[in-house]
Amino acid sequence: MTVQDSPTGIDTFTAEWEAWHQRRDSALAHEHGFLAVTGLHWPTPDPQRFPGAPGTWSAGDDGVIVVLDEGEELVIDGTVVRGRHAFGVIPERGGVNAVWGDAVIEIARRGGLDLLRPRHPEHPLRTAFAGTPAYAADPRWVITGTYTPFPEPRPTTVGAAVEGLQHVYDAPGRIRFRIDGRELGLTAFNGQTPGSLMVLFTDATSGVTTYPANRALQIVAPGPDGSVVLDFNRATNLPCAYTDFATCPLPPAENRLPVAIEAGEKIPHERKPIAR
Template structure:
């Protein structure tokens, strides 16, 4: 997630400061939406399949996929090609050696002319075909195959994400309270039977309506923190399962800013083909956070 920089506009008052705050937020949100709609991003997912011993041919992606004694593998028929970086994969390939951090992204080009037909594929440049990507990832004790295609109907129809108007009052001063040592924290996922594990270095505290509230934080990149949360708008104006907020690295004295204007939806708000984490139980706020992204107008359904 994109970090929320601390700006003078947040603490200054008056119409000019509010306008500057809104302009900065608008530029950030437009950039976030643009990254969300990359041609082979998560909104281009066309399915989610759990692999087992039986060969699986999934619509819109080449190969027969399964899990064998050595882990996940793909069997490619003559003319079917996947690419992993600069390497072309043909025939039968074991995927475990390619799965760094539990995931491998395999590209293909479908020249069969239809997302519902696995067809044949070739590596290299797109010669009039449809670009695609086969994501193979470990989730809990299982292995999933998630095809993505540049001609995804949901991606083509996506009209953007509505959000509350930017409001400097929702950029709230907070303090980071570090734990003696970072702890591994397990949380559930939107799909049953799956858990995610994150490193939690501590919690963020802030004041609201005369009360002190606490949010468990997860470690992010370059000292930043990630907060998954629900609030009283969840399931009404915002997505029911979760929203996510990136908090820039706290200062040496623990001071931080929770800019709820930059609360964003996770992929599960847009598609059934997602395994997003849900917030820890203590991260449900008892008030309405009327800031950040709202529930999407439509979602990609597995039905």
């Protein structure tokens, strides 16, 4: 008996999805989450100040440097820092969080460039957050596919939410599956845990009911036979769906699905046009 055939199974399926969705929104609403970001700044060799952050910032071959004014301090890994501090070379997709009062200053590297993102808990985008709209959970969108690894991971260059920025990910393989008898495929990237996968995609709902640029789906590690489960009910928005201060990757061209995936998270309230 499948979930669709069992009322009890459907109730459990829905309850588990609702708990997952609530955890997602709670993480978004964290006091120093992406909804708290107040700016996206790109330090250069010329020292400069940035709104929402203390000190004067610069970046070069040796990484990011801050020079704090008299009376200013940051706390980095539990250590109080004053005056001049060098963060060193930050690896791609890496980052350091420096605490400044009730704020956090994120220093990170994306697309080969150093960036600075102040995160303030009182930011209106965070304090007014009312949750992310989503399609109702539906077992129809739990789909079994087949994962085929590439002989070697393929470096894959994709665009970013920030114009002119690019990300490079190693794609370990491709997933094939069927929807309504139609064979489809998605290039996969590595997921959040060892062996797991992640896909970035758009579909026929993108720009209509779901965010236009991208959605993401985390996938549990494939079985011994290469089988994978794609639960599109858990397709999520990336931070760029909520704020312009994100550098999210865009899907590779081959991940633009020609069908409507009417499942998962929808366009955030914050991005919907205001009726006039």
